[in-house]
Amino acid sequence: MLEILTDWYKTRFSDPQAITLMFIIIGIGLALYFGSGLLAPLLVALVLAFLLEWPVAQMSRLGISRTAAATIVLVVFLGVMIILMFGLVPSIWRQGVSLVTDLPSMIDKGMLIVREFSADYPQFVSASQLDSMMEEINKMLDTQHLIDLGKQILGYSASLLVLMVYAILVPLLVFFFLKDKDFLLNGSKRFFPSNRGLARKVWFEMDQQIFNYIRGKVIEIVIVGVASYIFFAIMGLRYSALLGVLTGLSVLIPYVGATLVTLPIALVAFFQWGFSAEFGYLMLGYGIIQALDGNVLVPLLFSDAVDLHPVVIIAAVLVFGGLWGVWGVFFAIPLASLVKAVINAWPNNQEQQRVTLDSE
Incomplete structure (x- = not known):
């Protein structure tokens, strides 16, 4: 052992x-x-x-x-x-x-x-x-x-x-x-060791991914928030601006955020209209917005930035959100991608043997 x-x-x-x-x-x-x-x-x-x-x-x-x-x-x-x-x-x-x-x-x-x-x-x-x-x-x-x-x-x-x-x-x-x-x-390079080639490799891999993710997340917040507000306002839902902003910000927490923000939207619609046709139309339209976000907008914005399984994403949100709060939730996916990049770049026995054979 x-x-x-x-x-x-x-x-x-x-x-x-x-x-x-x-x-x-x-x-x-x-x-x-x-x-x-x-x-x-x-x-x-x-x-x-x-x-x-x-x-x-x-x-x-x-x-x-x-x-x-x-x-x-x-x-x-x-x-x-x-x-x-x-x-x-x-x-x-x-x-x-x-x-x-x-x-x-x-x-x-x-x-x-x-x-x-x-x-x-x-x-x-x-x-x-x-x-x-x-x-x-x-x-x-x-x-x-x-x-x-x-x-x-x-x-x-x-x-x-x-x-x-x-x-x-x-x-x-x-x-x-x-x-x-x-x-x-x-000036900051003097605070890091000289043999930082592997760290530089990981950073070059993550640099564009982090930028694409943050830029895409900002665009997603704006599109989802504005679309939700317009739809809520057309339907005549009360507190449409507040609920539209909450819907836009809900994309910060993958999978979980959309579920959490659905509750106040459904409650406000229920107290305003009861179980009526308007309530059904509103929830249907809200569901369509969420479906378009998850199946069209997210793949379009994050195709080059996110290559993680949903279980890994949810686990990253829980872990990094527990460590660093709101910032941890926002950067959960880039941090999970960083962990993945480090694992992929970390030297192993097969790579060392290949390098040795190539040098011979």
């Missing part, structure tokens, strides 16, 4: 480049796990700079300096973000407040339906169970809501201060990442 373990160790860890790759991955993983809170502005700026690098590079090829290209791209990006902030966020906020205001009446309507069901089928839901359910709901709406509201008020000023700091730091970091890309990359 010891001999088997020794042979396995020699096969997998005898290459210095493999050891270098392992330490680089472990070091970056530990830094992200323990310092993600402190490094959050830096990480956000890195992601944005990674996305905005393509237009800056294209403008540089046309003879525009990187400083001018970075300035133009960043100004356009910030302009789009400001337009969205002042155009979309107020509408979503109003609909969210309206939903919270209407929530008690929706709960009362739901409980009335449950009472009617209990009267017809008392063997499933008894009157005592309904009373305890109503008591718990009232406690949640009264006590817990006030407690949560107080916590939000107490933490509002601190959150606002953090947001203001992010609003200043992140654009500055993005600008310098774009402007001084070559200088920063060359």
Whole structure:
């Protein structure tokens, strides 16, 4: 047994480049796990700079300096973000407040339906169970809501201060990442070992895949969100902007997100129309949007970026989401692809034997 373990160790860890790759991955993983809170502005700026690098590079090829290209791209990006902030966020906020205001009446309507069901089928839901359910709901709406509201008020000023700091730091970091890309990359090489050929191979394999994935995911969010909002608005569904945004953001969590966002859409439609033809048409149209997203849009956008089994994707969402929260969920597929690329690039005994034979 010891001999088997020794042979396995020699096969997998005898290459210095493999050891270098392992330490680089472990070091970056530990830094992200323990310092993600402190490094959050830096990480956000890195992601944005990674996305905005393509237009800056294209403008540089046309003879525009990187400083001018970075300035133009960043100004356009910030302009789009400001337009969205002042155009979309107020509408979503109003609909969210309206939903919270209407929530008690929706709960009362739901409980009335449950009472009617209990009267017809008392063997499933008894009157005592309904009373305890109503008591718990009232406690949640009264006590817990006030407690949560107080916590939000107490933490509002601190959150606002953090947001203001992010609003200043992140654009500055993005600008310098774009402007001084070559200088920063060359300067960072001194912190890595010299025998990093395997790590460079993995990065070259992942670089375009990560860019294609992030770009495709942003496009998917916009298309699904806008299509859902237009459909909900045509159907006359209440809170259409809020539900459209939720539907667009649900694509961040593969397979699970669409299932989770279906519940509030179905509940809002049910409380608005009941079990009617409109309810059926809405759920049918929503199902068509999800089917087109999964069978047409996703293969079109991610054919070169994702080559993973659905079980692997779901496992990656659970693992990386548990480690890094929202960021882990968003980057679950690229991280899973990174693991796959490392496994494929990791030297094994057959490759070493082939290299030896080729050299002879």
